[in-house]
Amino acid sequence: MQNNAYLSLGSNIKPKTNLVKAIKKLSEYGTIKAISKVMETRPLRNRDQNNYLNAAIMLTTPLSAHQLKFECIHKIETSLGRQKSTSDSYSSRTIDIDIMLFNHEIIQIGKNRIPNSEILERDFVAICLADIAPNYIHPDTKQTLLEISNLLGNTNCIKIHDDIIQLT
Numbered sequence: 001m002q003n004n005a006y007l008s009l010g011s012n013i014k015p016k017t018n019l020v021k022a023i024k025k026l027s028e029y030g031t032i033k034a035i036s037k038v039m040e041t042r043p044l045r046n047r048d049q050n051n052y053l054n055a056a057i058m059l060t061t062p063l064s065a066h067q068l069k070f071e072c073i074h075k076i077e078t079s080l081g082r083q084k085s086t087s088d089s090y091s092s093r094t095i096d097i098d099i100m101l102f103n104h105e106i107i108q109i110g111k112n113r114i115p116n117s118e119i120l121e122r123d124f125v126a127i128c129l130a131d132i133a134p135n136y137i138h139p140d141t142k143q144t145l146l147e148i149s150n151l152l153g154n155t156n157c158i159k160i161h162d163d164i165i166q167l168t
Contacts, residue, residue: 004033005059005068006101006133008125012043015053015092016164018080022095023057023165025076030061031066034132038161039124049092051158055165056100056128065102069109073097100129106139114117115139125153 011018023032035054043049061068081094100116105108107114115138118125129136130149137144139146144149 002060002062002070003031003064004101004103005030005061005063005065005099006056006129006136007059007073008054008056008096008098008100008116008128010052010054010059010096011094011159012050012052013081013094015050018095019053019055020165022076022097023055023079025079026057026059026072026097027135029063030059032057034058035061035062035165036128036131037155038044038164040159040161041124041156042158044156046123053164054124054128056125056132058132065099065105065107065114066109068102069099069112073099100125101136101139104139118154119145122156123149123154124156126152127154127157 004161009019010024026032034057039054041052041054063072073118077095077097098116099114101118102114117131126145126149130145134146135144138148
């Protein structure tokens with residue numbers, strides 16, 4: 001069975017390089033069906049950090065959500081030098097990959113719930129997801145990603161880059 005995973009990616013340490021590398025590594029676990037434009041945003045908390053580059057992808061994969069998170073995403077984040085801070089969840093990062101949506105399921109994976117609440121809280125997450133799947137209906141709210149994106153507006157985006165990552 002093939003699953004559709006909608007992932008968000010973010011980086012503010014060598015972000016162009018790390019986003020491209022992360023997507024290439026993710027393609028080893030399935031087929032990348034869509035890649036959003038890349039949004040440049042300011043850090044959410046620590047304004048002394050570099051800006052972030054954020055994107056979303058749709059990955060079709062035979063992996064379960066649990067396998068994708070613990071066997072694939074953790075491995076990719078570690079290989080790209082991600083070090084999770086126990087004291088500051090808003091620290092700089094080489095790469096951050098999160099499962100935002102998985103098929104149309106509502107599931108719990110460890111401490112994370114899918115659909116991820118950041119879809120409804122962070123405009124750049126909703127905008128990137130709406131760029132690749134505007135008509136996807138959120139399992140909780142029953143709104144499309146485009147509707148959610150429009151409700152949140154666009155307050156964090158500095159610039160949209162459409163030349164960093166290409167689907168080939």
